[in-house]
Amino acid sequence: MTLKPGAAKPRPARLSPADVARLGAAGLRSRPLRVCLSALGIAIGIAAMLAVVGISTSSRAELDQTLDRLGTNLLTAAPGETRTGEEAVLPEESTALVGRIGPVESVSATGAVKKSIYRTDHVPAGQTGSIQVLAAQPELLTVVDATLHAGSWFTPATATYPTVVLGATAARRLDVPGVGTRVWLAGEWFAVIGILTPVPLVEELDSAALVGWDAARSYLGFDGHPTRLYLRVAPTQVTAVRAVLGRTVNPEAPNEVSVSRPSDALAAQQATDNALNGLLLGLGAVALLVGGVGIANTMVISVLERRAEVGLRRALGATRGQIRGQFLAESLLLSTLGCVGGTLLGVVVTGLYAASQSWPVVVPAWAMAGGLAATLLIGAAAGLYPAVRASRLAPTEALAGT
Template identity: 65%
Template sequence: MWPGDVVRVGAVGLRTRPMRAFLSALGIAIGIAAMVAVVGVSSSSRADLDRALAALGTNLLTVSPGSTLTGEKAQLPLESEAMVGRIAPIRDVSAIGLLDDAKVYRTGEMPETETKGIAAYAARTDLREAIGAELRSGAWLNAATGSFPATVLGSAAADRLGIGHAGPDVQVLIGGRWFTVIGILDRAPLAPELDTAALVGWPAAQAGLGFDGHPTTIYTRSQDASVEDVRDVLGATANPEAPNEVEVSRPSDALAARKAAGEAFTGLLLGLGAVALLVGGVGVANTMVISVLERRSEIGLRRSLGATRGQVRTQFLAESLLLSALGGVGGAVIGALVTSIYALYQGWPVVIPAWAVAGGVAATLVIGAMAGLYPAVRASRLSPTEALATT
């Protein structure tokens, strides 16, 4: 038979039993939609992460104190920030210092234990430029406000304190003293510790909160080509007397780890989608077997009129492939729509890999061929007399 004839003959069974065909195709469509949506949402998320990294840069390195040989918390020297700044490829240096005893509260009536996980830090005025953070509201610390009781809150800290905007009439209690909230940071992907922080000027922290001046995290921006070389010497430069007590980390590595975790999660969901696809294939096989049993008289009549076994086998195999193709195309469209809607809702770029769509449709054809092979062979083996005897 010509290809057009094969398609027309294969479509007869679908047209005569539309509800059964729809339900069988739906099983395939669910599996393909799940696979396309998982790959699309994951790809869109990674594209948004890559876009953020491209905007913020991956050349940010951090230095923090590690542990001493006795297991106690180490301390960076007072001069560590200045010494790190003398490394030639480094172009930006800034620091924060943790204020251990300065708890942050919205009012003086809050119980001491209700800190909401907010930490207070002394911050340099050039910190925001070093970490690439943006302001959600208000202004950043400068040489003037850094000497007075003024604070800038991280995005999560502001939310937990119930503060929506900065202003001269908005105050929080830090270490028993009132500080005016002059600014609120937006989320800082490369410095997530600042999201739950209340930042005060370095001079104000030393004058009013008992800060000893030792930095707890130093942020550096280096030339892109020299990041690894700078990382190798940061520990010895920050604390020449005890370089083993210094931890050098790279926030972009944490983002890479998150990306790897997202890929592992994607693999898990793809496995679930494959199971759904397999279930859909079983549904197609079941439909085709039932179709062969119900159409024995039709098969016998066709054989009596001269149809060969190969033509009968082709007819039922074509019907199975058409059924699977309908489910595959429908599932790909549904998966693409789900990806687009979710990505736009999250503010991500919409990325639907072509290989995911093509692979999904190809997988349905393979599943359809495997599911329809046995019923097609069974139909072709029916003798005309045996098939007509069942009518």
């Protein structure tokens, strides 16, 4: 057909985004097995990255809930070192001195007793089970927010008799079945009147055997000097109290007092976990990159196998841009398929692991949005070269090669 002079050249019909998507989907449906295997690489990468972020976020949410429940206003003070390198000693009146600080809501203390506790008097002296014996003041249970698994805490009466309250780990190491059992301590039989549940902010109590303050003086030769103070402070005054605590506990040698905040240790543990999470995220990114290479390989092979289709479409009037759009759409759909599968897998893994740890299940929306953005970017990059290569095929060359 010849055009009249001055007549406009015919323009190829434009394909709507829906038409391009249908063309891309048709290309994927023709090779279902290859598509699934290629999408699997993307899915593994997305699932790995999302699971790491989700598990880390769920763990952090559990930590936040724990700190909210236990409180971040617990401070401890313990003896440091003297100028000669020896262990310092806290004054006997340390508890009373700290109690005079206005923002301090409650205070208690424990004192180390250099004695060993055994299940019976027939156990060899060296088999201590690493259980520390501590004298405990009556307010300790309330200050550290500990609870009893069984039995009772010291009363004004039982605190003066040979009785003991065991931490959760100590009870397990001594193989104590419950309250009422007798244990051998410093040549005396002590009755177990209580067993604590684990104390997250004060883990040293878990492996300790606690004796009443007065009983420790009477039966164990305790000198009355506390070795660790525990105090609850008004939440808005933690920093201020922490600054003056050393001078209050030991006015003559404030530098010999070590002050800490137990909740900081939990936060530091979370930071350590984050370093490992960074490594796992890196591995997930590598898996995602490998998945992108798989998509590129699939699309290149697809172009070689479909030369006849490309030639026929070009002969029927398809432009190079439309050919590029078709193969680029296939690549993006393929990567999106992997992203959807990987997101579902990552959420399921996060949910199962969080449920096994009794954590709240938290999957950040930004992680899923970031995974989708990364997938589309990789899909576009992986499909760009095959799309350009397909668009450059001449119709006669493509049809002649069939």
